[in-house]
Amino acid sequence: MAAAAVSRFFDSDLWWSFSRSPVAVLSAAVALLCIGGALLAPWIAPQNPFDLATLNLSDAFKPPAWAEEGDTAFPLGSDDQGRDVLSAIMHGARVSLLVGVCAVLFSTLVGVSVGLTAGYLGGTADAVLMRIADIQLTFPSILVALLVDGVVRAALPRETHDQIALFVVIFAIGISNWPQFARTVRGSTLVERNKEYVLAARVIGLSQLRIMLTHVLPNVLGPVLVIATLNLGFAILAEATLSFLGVGVPPTQPSLGTLIRIGNDFLMSGEWWITIFPGVALVAMVLSVNLLGDWLRDALNPRLR
């Protein structure tokens, strides 16, 4: 069964177009490297950057291994507390990826529900929901994320904030990006709802909720996958930006953005590797995810071929 599924995948159109595109293969490799390094960080990272016992202040500010005073124990150098930059990046990428994926799932959930409701019900519900989406789209989503983050911060007492800061960031980024999903899903729902199978389902007396969830939903999910991939890059960048501005994830769980922010303090004194390497990792991750998303969009849309 599984073997059949695998061989069907390798025979598929999608695989064919993937293996023919060097950009797609290369970015998939980079993305896998980033994601693999992030997921396996606790096991393969040279050092546990959160274990204070392994840190030694005499290792502080070591330049990368290839520089003159470099130390091979710290391939990408070390920071002000003698923390290995490579290990910090791998653990940071974990947080970045976690926030990015959760934020995209959250905006997908909100966007798809709103789009499906608006498209299927039509009328006032449609007008109100889409007007809200329009208004939100007038503002850049990073600004919306910042504001939501700021409001939630202000509404919560300080002590509880640090514990749930991760969820606040996910919520802020997720909520800043749902209109895109809603618009797309609404568009395809409008097409689907007049098709015969929906009419048939209505004739046999199924409830509206049931029709929406089991009949219309599976048929409008295709484009959602593409938008979700393209949005992952955006969400990771948004998280990095918020963390860089100091209003993102708590410093106890540094993401790539937090690492760049911390390293930025040492830039003027010439310790560039503390901030530049996390930056390179961030760009590699986002760029590869974006290129994969572009490829997926073209591959799933036969009209563009």
Next chain:
Amino acid sequence: MFAFVLSRLLQAVPVMLVVALISFAMFAYVGDPVSIMLGQDFTEAQRDALVRDLGLDQPFFVQFARFVGNAIQGEFGLSYRLSRPVAELIAERAPATLELASCAAAIALFVGVPMGVFTGLYRQSWLSRFFLTFSLIGVSLPTFLIGILLILIFSVWLGWLPSFGRGDTVQIGSWSTGFLTGSGLKALVLPAITLGLFQLTLIMRLVRAEMLEVLRTDYIKFARARGLADRSVNFGHALKNTLVPVITIAGLQFGSIIAFAIVTETVFQWPGMGLLFIQSVGAADIPVMAAYLLLIALVFVTINLVVDLLYYAVDPRLRADRGASARGT
């Protein structure tokens, strides 16, 4: 024309009201302004007096109406963090942000459009390919990383340009400008490039795509067949017709420039509104956040309005369509 402007204005009003409602809700329900203003020691009578003074015992809509009335007069109360009037704080910081944003927009337009025209006309040249690769980098690098890289290269390694602040400023009335001093201009270079780079690449790619589209049309072929000079075909006929989408996007992007100024101002410690806002978010300073939200909304609504009007002015087809549909109904 008048009806068009009026209908656009009427569409903008509800948007502003919704944003005002959100920022009022922040004011009224997030945090407890009364206890913040009273401090530690107070009597019940003092508390009641303050509640009455602030009008917090009034019904919701009365409070909201008063909030909107005050906001229209630029009155947002005191900042929790700095205990100074919010309007004063913002007025003090606005020149820095506006100078930075307009320089960034100027860079994006005056470098982006020629680059777009060039890459559209000479698709195969190596310079075009270089520009396109460069634009891909510009799109995928986050703003703050561009800033950090520029600081590393031009301030730390080369030592040519300052890495933070505005340099010396000259006070002209209530406006403080950095344009008139050498150190002010030098301080402006890196932040303006950082902020403008993303918009530059966006405009370049847009102009290129539009040029490619337009150059394929029949009237361009006809213009060439008539023996017009390349110059007049390329600029008089082709570029002119790419302007409509460029105006729209450039206009809408001016809004994002102001939004991303928050990031750039943090990287370069530029004393503008964005830095004020991010410090307020960190300190949960609601009055400043509410005022900034309203101000930004006003900027965006105004930009959308102006872009719509420009559209109308630039593209005669739009006028004809609207005229026809107006007659039809």
